[in-house]
Amino acid sequence: MTNPYQDDVLRYPQARDHVLRALARILPPSCLIGKPEAMRPYTSDGLPVFSAMPVAVAIPENEQQLSATLRILNDQGVPIVPRGGGTSLSGGAVPHPQGVVLSLARFKSVRWIDPARRLCRAQSGVRNAALSEAAAPHGLFYAPDPSSQIACSLGGNIAENAGGIHCLKYGLTWHNVVSVRLVCADGTVLEVGEETGFDPLPLVVGSEGLLGVVTEATVRLRPIPPCTRLLMAAFSQISHAGAAVAAIIAAGIVPAALELMDHLAIVASEAFCHAGYPQEAQAILLCELDGIEEQVAEDESCVRELLQQHQATSCRAAQNEQERTLFWSGRKAAFPAAGRMAPDYYCMDGSIPRRALAEVLGTINTLGEEYGLNVMNVFHAGDGNLHPVILLDADDPDQLERAQRLGSAILTACLDAGGSITGEHGVGVEKLDEMCAQFSTTERERLLATKQAFDPKEILNPGKGLPTLRRCAEGGALLVRGGQLPHPELERF
Amino acid sequence: MADRTAVISEQIKTACQHQRPLRLRGHGSRGIADHLPGDWLDLAEHSGIITHHPQELVVTVRCGTPLVELEAELAAHRQTLPFAAPMPKGRGTIGGAVALGLAGAARPYLGSVRDALLGMRLCDGQGEVLHFGGEVIKNVAGFDVTRFMCGALGSFGVLLELSLRLIPLPAAQCTLGFVMDIPQAITACSAWVRQGWPVAAMLHDGQQLVIRLVGGSRAVASARRQLGGGELDGAIWDTLRLEQGGPFAAALPPWRIHARTAPGSLPPQSWLLWEGELLYVGRQAEGGRHDMDHLAGPDGQVMIHGALPPPAPPRYQALYRRLKQVWDPQHILNQGLWLDDAWHQSRSLAQVRHG
Numbered sequence A: 001m002t003n004p005y006q007d008d009v010l011r012y013p014q015a016r017d018h019v020l021r022a023l024a025r026i027l028p029p030s031c032l033i034g035k036p037e038a039m040r041p042y043t044s045d046g047l048p049v050f051s052a053m054p055v056a057v058a059i060p061e062n063e064q065q066l067s068a069t070l071r072i073l074n075d076q077g078v079p080i081v082p083r084g085g086g087t088s089l090s091g092g093a094v095p096h097p098q099g100v101v102l103s104l105a106r107f108k109s110v111r112w113i114d115p116a117r118r119l120c121r122a123q124s125g126v127r128n129a130a131l132s133e134a135a136a137p138h139g140l141f142y143a144p145d146p147s148s149q150i151a152c153s154l155g156g157n158i159a160e161n162a163g164g165i166h167c168l169k170y171g172l173t174w175h176n177v178v179s180v181r182l183v184c185a186d187g188t189v190l191e192v193g194e195e196t197g198f199d200p201l202p203l204v205v206g207s208e209g210l211l212g213v214v215t216e217a218t219v220r221l222r223p224i225p226p227c228t229r230l231l232m233a234a235f236s237q238i239s240h241a242g243a244a245v246a247a248i249i250a251a252g253i254v255p256a257a258l259e260l261m262d263h264l265a266i267v268a269s270e271a272f273c274h275a276g277y278p279q280e281a282q283a284i285l286l287c288e289l290d291g292i293e294e295q296v297a298e299d300e301s302c303v304r305e306l307l308q309q310h311q312a313t314s315c316r317a318a319q320n321e322q323e324r325t326l327f328w329s330g331r332k333a334a335f336p337a338a339g340r341m342a343p344d345y346y347c348m349d350g351s352i353p354r355r356a357l358a359e360v361l362g363t364i365n366t367l368g369e370e371y372g373l374n375v376m377n378v379f380h381a382g383d384g385n386l387h388p389v390i391l392l393d394a395d396d397p398d399q400l401e402r403a404q405r406l407g408s409a410i411l412t413a414c415l416d417a418g419g420s421i422t423g424e425h426g427v428g429v430e431k432l433d434e435m436c437a438q439f440s441t442t443e444r445e446r447l448l449a450t451k452q453a454f455d456p457k458e459i460l461n462p463g464k465g466l467p468t469l470r471r472c473a474e475g476g477a478l479l480v481r482g483g484q485l486p487h488p489e490l491e492r493f
Numbered sequence B: 001m002a003d004r005t006a007v008i009s010e011q012i013k014t015a016c017q018h019q020r021p022l023r024l025r026g027h028g029s030r031g032i033a034d035h036l037p038g039d040w041l042d043l044a045e046h047s048g049i050i051t052h053h054p055q056e057l058v059v060t061v062r063c064g065t066p067l068v069e070l071e072a073e074l075a076a077h078r079q080t081l082p083f084a085a086p087m088p089k090g091r092g093t094i095g096g097a098v099a100l101g102l103a104g105a106a107r108p109y110l111g112s113v114r115d116a117l118l119g120m121r122l123c124d125g126q127g128e129v130l131h132f133g134g135e136v137i138k139n140v141a142g143f144d145v146t147r148f149m150c151g152a153l154g155s156f157g158v159l160l161e162l163s164l165r166l167i168p169l170p171a172a173q174c175t176l177g178f179v180m181d182i183p184q185a186i187t188a189c190s191a192w193v194r195q196g197w198p199v200a201a202m203l204h205d206g207q208q209l210v211i212r213l214v215g216g217s218r219a220v221a222s223a224r225r226q227l228g229g230g231e232l233d234g235a236i237w238d239t240l241r242l243e244q245g246g247p248f249a250a251a252l253p254p255w256r257i258h259a260r261t262a263p264g265s266l267p268p269q270s271w272l273l274w275e276g277e278l279l280y281v282g283r284q285a286e287g288g289r290h291d292m293d294h295l296a297g298p299d300g301q302v303m304i305h306g307a308l309p310p311p312a313p314p315r316y317q318a319l320y321r322r323l324k325q326v327w328d329p330q331h332i333l334n335q336g337l338w339l340d341d342a343w344h345q346s347r348s349l350a351q352v353r354h355g
């Protein structure tokens, strides 16, 4: 159990009993957990290397209780960690040891669906998959579909600006959120979201719980396409697959999804769920096309031609809905499958321009050999969003240390290719040091001040998302680019 | 075609020293900043495409680049901006379009201006040049400052360089007209979209529903056959973008109304877009605000298109001020914009007090 917090964010000295008593005054007993045994399920999220025991877990039933909870904790200066499904892969929902976990588990209602306008209003604790289930009778669906969709919540998706397989065509969470109801640090409630003019919504989406707690949101629904076709192409070299992705994008085709799996991922998920992937292939591409029949047919012939030009060794279309689901099941189960290849795995989330795919995949391969660890690749290729999965045994401190250094080296490679340290999993507690490299001191100052504009006492998810200036000044621990600290000209304190 | 970053930053720093506000101007095609105090900060010369990776469908461009020029360059590669921002009489810069954040008729189908924004270099109210986002499609490092700047009309920073996602020009397109009233038109359009037909724009001009279909040639032909209607030449979309006909041809600049629920009918010389969420209403004379509020319905927004926008809604005022404190603490850039009367009054009282 690694404590993810540095000293400078452990500065909230409220007495535990005092906090519990204050919360007990506004929350019924069924909404408050204070016993460590009962809080164990809340001590970590989807990145289990980090964990901490909170002071309490509050599970309000309604917005009034939630707002009162925030008001009291804000008055007392107690950290609050909002929690949806607890599936964050960057430690975003890891508790603060001096703070309270605020669970949205009881915000579960889909308020309304307006089929004509293709809108849905739902509470933030609604599971992602439940949105599409509710929309299905109207011939509609909620497009952002993270692989964790049966467990993650709408609020967590908004907080992380989550993506998914179908975001290539239909956009990320951002592109599908119209407005949100935000409870601010002091308990006040603000409906946020304008078509034009001053609008704080872009700051809120992707803010990792640092600016407020989302209790409800209006989201866009999309029509379920009349025709869907999934192609699976195999390659004898991963660079060919990378080049094929770039070619499909360059041809102006926007597949609904375009995913790449490398050899290790193919073998792992095939053993796990027998999706019928070609075992000998060094890479496969899963390319889904949707729309009306004629459009899909036109796109399919164009994609098939491009795949051939880029030396695909085979190309198969799923013959029916059952086979399509089967092809996808291997992709969606890639992470659990990784869990069977090694005791632990560590999933990275770098984002790069698509033209750099082949090159960066080569670099990752070389880095893996250098650090003596296996890296499996399964990712949103059409978006240029890499998910190198480092396989390791985390109980071995040497492997864990190597894995973290390898992860950092991979993210450096992404930055060097003109990319970003995180495409969809967020910074959380995990990528704070890398933030020092992606942003200048002044840029980080503005981001920190923006947080304070929403949360002056810094009680919302402190120690996440944004590194303190001190942390970066001390060298940002891990990330040294080209043997040089970022901004060597700056004074360190 | 020059990089004027250093000049712009210097100008802002000097303005800070002298506490003199600056008002931002691209082509001045709308004259919004005409109503604001201070010296002009001209941005039109900070222009030119910095990078365009056609294979990546991403462009990075300086803010002063004329929309017409940018789109011509993109069209040479059979690409375009997805949001079809208005360009009154063919004028307007990309920086102005992003600062305003108003999309054209394709908005419900191809996304907003903000949706297409990937990254930005900006100069804040202290003259600091900062970079947020990037040229990649997915990026969640740090708050999404880039999209936050869009629509705020430069009140938090000068948008120096913009990285935008592009779409391919469609292989085929066609424009169809259907004589029907507004409720019928909205119902029909919504139904076609839900059936998956490749609708990429809609407009009702009071007489007929006009839609634009885009896609592969077989797909468009099939949709055209199925949906019926009469084929039109598509000139209406240019007229709308150039703001020349219909409500824009009236004596005064039109009302622009963002409605949460579509009205059942429209005054003469009006256009309805976005399946009823955006209305342009022709203005022959001053007055008439009350009727417009009624058209907009509860939670709707009414403004005169191209005029100084009204203050941000009361619920945002306190937050706006705190964010302004972060990005432009001395209120140098487009001073007074989005702020309510209380702010303006306190400001003028302070000025009287300090001579």
Ligand SMILES: Cc1cc2nc3c(=O)[nH]c(=O)nc-3n(C[C@H](O)[C@H](O)[C@H](O)COP(=O)(O)OP(=O)(O)OC[C@H]3O[C@@H](n4cnc5c(N)ncnc54)[C@H](O)[C@@H]3O)c2cc1C
Pocket: A045, A046, A081, A082, A083, A084, A085, A086, A087, A088, A089, A091, A092, A093, A104, A124, A125, A145, A146, A147, A148, A151, A152, A153, A154, A155, A156, A157, A158, A159, A160, A161, A162, A163, A164, A165, A208, A209, A210, A212, A213, A214, A215, A335, A336, A424, A425, A461
């Ligand atoms: C197997 C697996 C596969 C995954 N696949 C994907 C994928 O394909 N794409 C992708 O983008 N992500 C993926 N993820 C990551 C994760 O599922 C997403 O980040 C998801 O959006 C988190 O939602 P959650 O409800 O679990 O949030 P949590 O983990 O509970 O919280 C995440 C962050 O959001 C904050 N938060 C939660 N709810 C609220 C709220 N109501 N208001 C304010 N802040 C809030 C928390 O404080 C925390 O910082 C995957 C995770 C796993 C375990």
